[in-house]
Amino acid sequence: MIQFFKIFELPRSSTMAGKIDALYDFVFWVSMISFLIIVIGMVYFVWRYRRRGVTPEPTPYITGHTPTEVSVAVVLFIIVMAIFYWGWVDYTEIITSKPGSLEINVTGRQWLWEFEYTNGRKTVNEALVPKGQPVKLIMGSADVLHSFYVPDFRLKQDVVPGAYTKLDFTAIQTGEHQVFCAEYCGTAHSKMLAKLKVVEPEEYQKWQKTWEVEQSLGVQPAQAAESSESRPTGIENPAAPRHGAAPELPAERGKALFTAKGCTACHSVTGQILVGPSLKGVFGHEVDLNDDSRITADENYIRESLTDPQLKVVKGFQPVMPTYKGTLKDEEINDLVAYIKSLGN
Template identity: 35%
Template sequence: MSGALMLPAASSAAGRFDLLLLALLVLCGLMALALLVLVFSIRYRAGSPADRSGANRQHRALEYTWTLVPLALFMCIYAWAAYDYAQLFRVAPEAMPVFVVAKQWMWKLEHQNGRREIAQLHVPLGKPVRLVMTSQDVIHSFFVPAFRIKQDVLPGRYTMLSFTPTQAGRFHLFCAEYCGTEHSLMRGEIIVLPPAQFAEWLAQGAATPGIAARGFELYRRYGCSGCHEPGSSVHAPDLHGLLGRTVHLQDGRTLIADENYVRDSILLPDKDIVAGFKPIMPSFAGQISEEDIMAIIAYLREQQP
């Protein structure tokens, strides 16, 4: 559906959402034509001279038809839209992670090897990308019209978004949530490069150490290794292979450990206490930055079996 009236469809999700929009427009148009709403509204308006004699005041089959058929059609549209929406959060195992911190009024991004960008994101053509995002201050929204993706970026938690670019080039990135006086200046661009060219670009700006190696240094600096390593003297949960693992909590609940769970465990350690362990971990709120928490998460992800 891309063309003169549409933005480029530059991601794997764009074509699906364009087709969904077209189907919804066609369905709504057909419903309007089939019911002749405008014609009937004018002809049989109150006070019109239209002949109403002999009108059938009860036609159950027709009533059921115009109620159930549109309902079924729109429920199909709902199921279609829900399926396509869910695909945005199904992450391919080989997806390239990118860590995003939004703040008034810029986007700060970091790749796995430690290369950082501001207001730009370089990604490889045809390769899945997974964004792990949080806000340093207020609610922002990561919006790339050409990719047909938009995700709120919230303070105090992580949100995730996946996409696969299908066209090389430069595409606008906006904040789609009013975030303050300079909201309109919070712009950027996504730069999609062929894989070989992207690998060359990524290697040129690689930081030493990379984000996972920096996370390991922070893991030791903040004392995590003194409690959470298997041989430590303190009785604390083992963090190796944590992400994606089912965690049983002291209050009987279970959850799947993800980035938000790790962040909460660092800043709000009394929120989800693991079964069999005492709530002795101190809070690091106000002592550790969002970038450092993301680095520790990157290190833990590298420890997955």
């Protein structure tokens, strides 16, 4: 029997997979025991007290037994609270980003997954990640809702247009892991598949180095097909010219945009206070807002400050910044976030 159920087991390929499975198993056995108590009781009563003749047998007058009902309720309450707490503890670990994570930008669009590394390397429906190193996916959607789901990791996060969501994981098994889109997104929802390839760290370094060298030499290897032209917007932007075939870092594109879009008029990157706060060393730190609350300047805060600048204004500044909603494309927002991130944190 146990062997039979093994064929339904998925590999445990992330640090969380084993923990999530442990709680799954606990709930499974709690459920199994409760189910058996009810069903065995039911079947036994049906057999033991079945009506034998046409006329019913006399039955006793029992209207309930409050102590039994209360004890069932109390025992159950304790069990479900334990399940809740266990689930919550593991969940907080799932959502906590590890310092020094390898960051990858992920864009879901009908019906493919795009990946962009911090060195500017882009891939479609396939991503390489090193084993044993924490990875943070910073995810956005170009159109409708999607959900990034890796069953081997037991992890999933919806991808929402107009905001960033993130998914943290540390892979512990090399090999190819299936990525599904788990949130219904239209015609080819079931074909929105990708592969996460987990490799040894050395192999990952080599994979990136080879590409970087090729790019700097202007080589356009066979990989060109997977790495370019899925992002048509960067080229038409005069402020971000391509420097030959040299790799374009998202942060560099962001720096060019920062000047081209006039951000420099109000925001320094040196610590000097102009009309707006300086952006030096802001990312990842808490800032005081003018309603006396505090917020951590993460990807979503930077994004929101571009699209809805009046919403959370830094303490001591006037709400005078115009919105860039509709002016900046999603890809450009990604680049600006990368630039602001690069200003030290």
